[in-house]
Amino acid sequence: MLNKKIVFLAHHKNKKIMKKIVFLLLTLVIFSCSSKKSVSQNVKDTTVVKKAPKVYTMKVEDIKLLDNKSIYYYKSTITAADLKKHLTKLTSTEFEGRKTGENGQKIAANYIADYYKSLEIEAPIGEDQYFQYIPKEFFNGKSNNSSENVLAFIYGIEKPEEVVVISAHYDHLGLKEDNLFHGADDNGSGTSALLEIAEAFRMAYNDDEGPKRSILFLNLTGEEEGLFGSKYYAEHPVFPFEKTIVDLNIDMVGRVDDAHKDDENYVYLIGADKISEELHFISEAVNKKYTQLNLDYKYNDDNDINRFYYRSDHYNFAKNNVPVIFYFNGTHADYHKPTDTEDKINYDLLAKRAQLVFLTAWELANRDEVLKKD
Ligand SMILES: [Zn+2]
Numbered sequence: 035m036l037n038k039k040i041v042f043l044a045h046h047k048n049k050k051i052m053k054k055i056v057f058l059l060l061t062l063v064i065f066s067c068s069s070k071k072s073v074s075q076n077v078k079d080t081t082v083v084k085k086a087p088k089v090y091t092m093k094v095e096d097i098k099l100l101d102n103k104s105i106y107y108y109k110s111t112i113t114a115a116d117l118k119k120h121l122t123k124l125t126s127t128e129f130e131g132r133k134t135g136e137n138g139q140k141i142a143a144n145y146i147a148d149y150y151k152s153l154e155i156e157a158p159i160g161e162d163q164y165f166q167y168i169p170k171e172f173f174n175g176k177s178n179n180s181s182e183n184v185l186a187f188i189y190g191i192e193k194p195e196e197v198v199v200i201s202a203h204y205d206h207l208g209l210k211e212d213n214l215f216h217g218a219d220d221n222g223s224g225t226s227a228l229l230e231i232a233e234a235f236r237m238a239y240n241d242d243e244g245p246k247r248s249i250l251f252l253n254l255t256g257e258e259e260g261l262f263g264s265k266y267y268a269e270h271p272v273f274p275f276e277k278t279i280v281d282l283n284i285d286m287v288g289r290v291d292d293a294h295k296d297d298e299n300y301v302y303l304i305g306a307d308k309i310s311e312e313l314h315f316i317s318e319a320v321n322k323k324y325t326q327l328n329l330d331y332k333y334n335d336d337n338d339i340n341r342f343y344y345r346s347d348h349y350n351f352a353k354n355n356v357p358v359i360f361y362f363n364g365t366h367a368d369y370h371k372p373t374d375t376e377d378k379i380n381y382d383l384l385a386k387r388a389q390l391v392f393l394t395a396w397e398l399a400n401r402d403e404v405l406k407k408d
Pocket of ligand 1: 035036037220258370
């Protein structure tokens with residue numbers, strides 16, 4: 035998860051836009067007494083106007099889910115114990131906090147690629163080429179070296195050109211002075227979840243259980259420095275965006291925030307209804323049938339000041355009109371601190387959230403009809 039301050043700077047680094055905003059705000063103040071019409075127009079231009087909540091044309095009962103009993107087995111292969119194994123490794127001192135371009139990030143990239151290879155999940159770029167290389171220059175001085183996204187791929191049996199993307203960034207903040215930033219929740223949790231989801235899909239594939247559409251497992255670098263890995267992928271997509279039907283992005287799913295101390299069975303969903311209303315309801319229906327988590331949409335509100343919709347990698351897909359869901363546990367006292375450690379992860383909850391992502395991806399990859407955009 036990207037720090038808010040960086041996002042703010044990124045959004046305002048263009049001086050022209052900044053000047054325009056200042057100008058519009060001034061105009062707003064000057065004209066606010068004299069003309070109601072000009073006020074509303076200026077308010078619109080500066081986007082401070084509050085958006086009304088979305089009015090839906092469907093309901094969850096309209097969604098008819100696939101009826102395949104074997105899904106319960108594949109879901110059950112995503113276990114707390116396996117997630118802990120990955121996460122313990124990713125957050126160990128050997129991985130040095132996985133800072134983009136540094137040694138620890140390279141070790142993490144190799145760990146992820148080796149895992150895909152051990153499962154015989156293919157590399158989509160070329161044989162055994164799991165890395166999408168990103169030149170140092172792309173990081174605008176925020177990485178000392180080139181870096182890499184790690185991509186693995188299961189070929190769809192019936193509609194291979196249509197692609198479901200499941201993404202998670204694997205980089206973190208590295209070492210600062212003597213402090214190691216383990217990044218257990220951010221985003222060891224999402225990375226471990228992605229590896230387990232990939233394994234579940236591969237087991238199904240081995241049993242001739244789909245997937246109908248292709249699935250891309252996208253492990254992204256450079257997120258903490260400013261969503262660079264997903265930005266690079268968006269500029270160099272391995273599969274065209276017109277046929278990329280969804281991005282399910284997992285960033286921080288192993289913890290419980292203060293707001294849910296008394297109700298740990300939850301996850302925040304962000305973005306699901308912004309491009310495809312159908313996606314929102316498929317996601318709801320899947321959860322209702324299989325996982326029964328409380329889906330919290332607090333941060334999906336366009337007026338929410340945290341602007342989480344813009345703060346993780348899914349946004350670079352949404353920008354290209356690809357429907358997205360961002361899975362997130364909210365922030366906590368250890369966010370972006372050396373104390374974001376493995377022992378504080380709630381593994382049963384992490385497993386349940388990972389299962390929700392898997393089941394949603396399964397549904398989207400195997401339905402007869404491709405996901406509709408609004
Ligand atoms: Zn972060």
